Amino acid sequence: MKILVLGSGGREHALSKKLAESPLCSKVYVCPGNVGTMLEHKCQDVELEDIEDIIGFAKTEGIDLAVVGPEKYLMLGAVDEFRENGIKIFGPSKKASLLEGSKAYAKEFMKRYGVKTASYEVFEEFEKAKEYIGKVKYPIVIKADGLAQGKGVVICSSKDEAEDTLFSFMVEDLFKGSGKRVVIEEYLEGVEASIICITDGKTIKPFISAKDHKRLMDNDKGPNTGGMGVVAPNRYVTDDVFEEFKEDIMKRTLLGISEENLDYKGFIYFGIMITKEGPYLLEYNVRFGDPEAQAILPLLKSDLVELILKTLNGRLDECELKWIDGASCNVVLASSGYPVSPILGDEIFGLQSIKDVDVFISGVKLENGRFYTNGGRVLSLTAIGETLELARKKVYNEIEKIKFEGMHYRRDI
Structure with a gap:
């Protein structure tokens, strides 16, 4: 199969790498992609960003399956347009994407279907x-x-x-x-967790849990970022918490998707807060998280292409998700000045010396065989170990081999 991935970040690098591992896949095109996807086995970047141009390429190239990475394409209705052009695509419709695109719509949806969430008011x-x-x-x-x-x-x-x-x-x-328009919510105290699921609109299956680290500095200090690292599984998601999540949040969300006929065949991200009263839903994302994808996908033993095809055919109930028995640790390396005004263009040294861990590219430029920073979040490393401590030790040992001016990362992921 020829597969097309839409997006250009670390998440899309992780998705492309996992899709390319499938024996069902012969080639992965990434629009527009990045240096990481350009160098990945079976992968090729295509310098297109406009949906109409991407659809034209997909038709000309005979793409068998498209997979959407970032939310922007989903909000623009890429899934609807691809389907209108007869191209198989994985992701929720534009209407279903409002679960992420509008916090007010999402909270009202939660309220209608009894999803456990914080009390709130909406103001215009x-x-x-x-x-x-x-x-x-x-x-x-x-x-x-x-x-x-x-x-x-x-x-x-x-x-x-x-x-x-x-x-x-x-x-x-x-x-x-x-x-x-704003949503004003009660503050919930507890520990955050990310649980990504896959759904065909009739069945929903959770992936392994994860813990993102949003703050820039160690000990959760400093401003919020897009994410500075992830561990999976999340040790705070105990069996009891997981069962409560499935009953009070996941299944009620699926009920709402079904009742409202939302055309949803894709990933759905649940950002939850684990409180003394159990898990509460903070937000939906209608795609894989970043950098959650970089921590979770390396642990997935199941064939992702097969899983997506079964989902698109409404046969997700036939799938069993299989995982590596262990843990992963992902650490993001960021540019100086991130997240406010990152400094770009510094040369990156040591990438070729990295061993036994996955390197996922987010913001890197390649010129004359040399790598340079080209984004706030530059790249991330993911290690897998029998335990989280072994995974952490491995990833931090490899990080020491990488150098660039102003390189910043958390040491407590």
């Missing part, structure tokens, strides 16, 4: 939101309704902080329309 007028924050107990969480590149969620510990956040979202329009 600054003055009404300002009045509301004068009556609540702190801390609270303020979320921009639309996509905001991972920066649209703020935990506010005081009324002044909440008012400043509302002003920047709703009046100053920090996110170019995405924060004009």
